[in-house]
Amino acid sequence: MIAIETAGLCKQFKGKKMTRVDALKSLDLQIEAGEVFGFLGPNGAGKSTTIKLIMGLLKPSSGTASIMGVDSTLTDSRRQVGFLPENPAFYDYLSAEEYITFVGSQFRMDSSLLKRRTEDVLKRLDLWEARKRPMRGYSKGMVQRVGLAQTLVHDPDVYILDEPMSGLDPIGRALVKDIILDLKRRGKCVFFSTHITDDVEKVCDRVGVIVKGSLVAVDLVENIMRSGVEGYLVHLRLQDGAGRNFAGIEPLRVAGSTSEFYVSCSAFNAFMGEVNASGAEVALVETRRRDLEDFFLSLVNRP
Amino acid sequence: MLSIVTITLKGIFRDRIFQGIMVLSVLFIFIPSVASLSMRQVTELSTTLSLSLISFIMLLLAIFLGATSIWKDIERRYTFSVLSLPVSRSTYLVGRFLGIAIFMLIAALFLGSAAIVSIKIASLTYPPARPLLWSAIITSIVFDALKYIIVVAVAMTLATVSTSFFLPVFGAISTFLAGTVTQQVYDYLQTPSAQAAVSVVVRKSALVLYYLLPNLSGFDLKVHAIYAIPLNTQGLLLSAVYFLIYIGIVLSVGALLFARREMK
Numbered sequence: 407m408i409a410i411e412t413a414g415l416c417k418q419f420k421g422k423k424m425t426r427v428d429a430l431k432s433l434d435l436q437i438e439a440g441e442v443f444g445f446l447g448p449n450g451a452g453k454s455t456t457i458k459l460i461m462g463l464l465k466p467s468s469g470t471a472s473i474m475g476v477d478s479t480l481t482d483s484r485r486q487v488g489f490l491p492e493n494p495a496f497y498d499y500l501s502a503e504e505y506i507t508f509v510g511s512q513f514r515m516d517s518s519l520l521k522r523r524t525e526d527v528l529k530r531l532d533l534w535e536a537r538k539r540p541m542r543g544y545s546k547g548m549v550q551r552v553g554l555a556q557t558l559v560h561d562p563d564v565y566i567l568d569e570p571m572s573g574l575d576p577i578g579r580a581l582v583k584d585i586i587l588d589l590k591r592r593g594k595c596v597f598f599s600t601h602i603t604d605d606v607e608k609v610c611d612r613v614g615v616i617v618k619g620s621l622v623a624v625d626l627v628e629n630i631m632r633s634g635v636e637g638y639l640v641h642l643r644l645q646d647g648a649g650r651n652f653a654g655i656e657p658l659r660v661a662g663s664t665s666e667f668y669v670s671c672s673a674f675n676a677f678m679g680e681v682n683a684s685g686a687e688v689a690l691v692e693t694r695r696r697d698l699e700d701f702f703l704s705l706v707n708r709p
Numbered sequence: 710m711l712s713i714v715t716i717t718l719k720g721i722f723r724d725r726i727f728q729g730i731m732v733l734s735v736l737f738i739f740i741p742s743v744a745s746l747s748m749r750q751v752t753e754l755s756t757t758l759s760l761s762l763i764s765f766i767m768l769l770l771a772i773f774l775g776a777t778s779i780w781k782d783i784e785r786r787y788t789f790s791v792l793s794l795p796v797s798r799s800t801y802l803v804g805r806f807l808g809i810a811i812f813m814l815i816a817a818l819f820l821g822s823a824a825i826v827s828i829k830i831a832s833l834t835y836p837p838a839r840p841l842l843w844s845a846i847i848t849s850i851v852f853d854a855l856k857y858i859i860v861v862a863v864a865m866t867l868a869t870v871s872t873s874f875f876l877p878v879f880g881a882i883s884t885f886l887a888g889t890v891t892q893q894v895y896d897y898l899q900t901p902s903a904q905a906a907v908s909v910v911v912r913k914s915a916l917v918l919y920y921l922l923p924n925l926s927g928f929d930l931k932v933h934a935i936y937a938i939p940l941n942t943q944g945l946l947l948s949a950v951y952f953l954i955y956i957g958i959v960l961s962v963g964a965l966l967f968a969r970r971e972m973k
């Protein structure tokens with residue numbers, strides 16, 4: 407089952423002096439139900455534009471978007487989604503409790519269930535104490551948490567979150583990661599945008615990288631992490647001859663009887679062969695990898 | 710829809726500007742004493758002043774609420790969160806409108822009660838030449854409210870396409886001013902002297918405006934209320950039907966425009 411799909415999705419904005427901004431250039435994406443997908447890109451890459459198109463807030467210049475098979479231009483496409491806008495704002499004269507209740511009623515939730523769920527999500531997002539105060543007096547982080555609470559209250563199958571961690575302190579960010587992981591365990595589909603690779607690495611199944619309106623890579627996070635292995639750091643304990651080399655590789659560092667070697671993937675087998683033959687004791691092998699950050703930067707900086 | 714109406718009403722009652730406008734209703738207290746200074750036709754004058762004060766406050770409310778509600782939702786980026794719920798743009802617009810319309814009726818009830826009290830006080834101290842026709846006074850207040858609800862609908866429709874509040878605010882004020890005179894202009898243009906004096910182009914464009922702009926003169930029953938003139942039921946019915954049709958058309962246009970609007 408495909409939860410979110412875009413096909414040839416394009417968006418141009420009219421800029422100043424008759425210029426045109428190609429905010430999104432023919433995006434094809436298919437996000438499966440039950441998948442956590444990180445939409446990674448630098449500022450101005452077109453992440454929010456994509457999300458607004460999927461939510462029907464913008465009209466595509468060409469192409470289509472759909473949620474759970476329902477075209478995004480239809481009101482019904484939003485029946486099974488919890489959506490968090492970028493830097494959200496909510497009716498500031500309402501309290502968090504009133505707003506969450508309002509959202510639940512738009513999803514036609516039964517009132518006793520709504521009451522229970524409202525309490526659950528307000529507690530989960532640490533808004534219980536503040537629930538009766540008008541949101542006018544909330545801090546940025548609190549408003550962000552209201553935003554998350556209103557995506558959760560009706561327990562939809564699809565979550566679309568535009569920069570969910572922004573404006574939160576470390577505790578808040580950890581909470582959001584926790585919530586996403588929990589949704590993943592419960593088989594929900596989460597599509598979120600971010601410019602921070604660490605967020606993706608921790609929680610996503612798959613990542614798509616968007617740069618200047620084009621999708622430049624889509625892959626499983628696992629594959630990227632594995633393909634990123636560049637070599638190994640090997641610590642050997644040598645009885646004698648500390649400082650000697652193996653297969654022509656000189657130690658990086660020598661401390662007492664321990665020598666530390668950097669071995670590339672291709673040289674690893676030859677290196678270990680000599681180590682075994684010499685009878686040296688292997689104390690530790692560490693994987694040296696390019697992480698998602700390097701992967702991301704290499705894509706962004708590609709000419 | 711109902712929940713949108715509810716939050717709209719909550720928003721109005723919690724708004725400072727609304728509270729400020731309602732403070733103006735304190736002026737009702739002074740009406741009998743001010744009117745008594747004239748020494749003649751005190752009750753008639755009290756009625757005039759009360760109805761004018763209601764009109765003035767309702768006009769402020771209509772402009773302020775009609776022009777700013779949708780505009781503010783967009784300006785403050787509430788639309789991103791609300792319009793991404795499973796609610797259609799037209800439902801949202803109509804819900805917002807109904808909230809404001811209901812509020813206008815509540816305001817009419819409140820202001821009307823204050824007016825009736827001050828007219829009653831004036832009439833007890835200075836009995837009027839003709840006995841007061843309460844039904845005319847009450848009907849006049851109700852139709853005044855209907856008139857301003859039309860202004861609200863026009864202002865909201867203008868706000869669906871506007872990026873600033875100038876268009877809805879000044880558009881609504883102009884519509885209101887033009888709407889109160891369009892019947893007179895139309896009647897004048899039908900006279901033989903006007904047919905001779907005014908060019909065809911002007912007459913034709915005036916005719917277009919006559920049909921485009923709301924005709925608000927049918928909602929002005931102040932003269933009936935002040936001089937206790939019996940009401941023409943058929944005329945009232947016609948105005949009520951006109952009210953429904955005009956609002957229906959204006960809001961349909963608004964819904965169409967709003968559905969096409971992009972939330973950038």
Ligand SMILES: Nc1ncnc2c1ncn2[C@@H]1O[C@H](COP(=O)(O)OP(=O)(O)O)[C@@H](O)[C@H]1O
Binds near residue numbers: 427428450451456
């Ligand atoms: N309303 C708009 N009018 C003109 N250009 C816009 C508008 N919104 C976004 N853009 C442009 O589209 C590009 C993508 O923006 P956006 O989707 O907000 O990026 P991101 O969310 O990835 O930071 C940017 O170059 C931005 O300047």
Ligand SMILES: [Mg+2]
Binds near residue numbers: 450
């Ligand atoms: Mg963005």
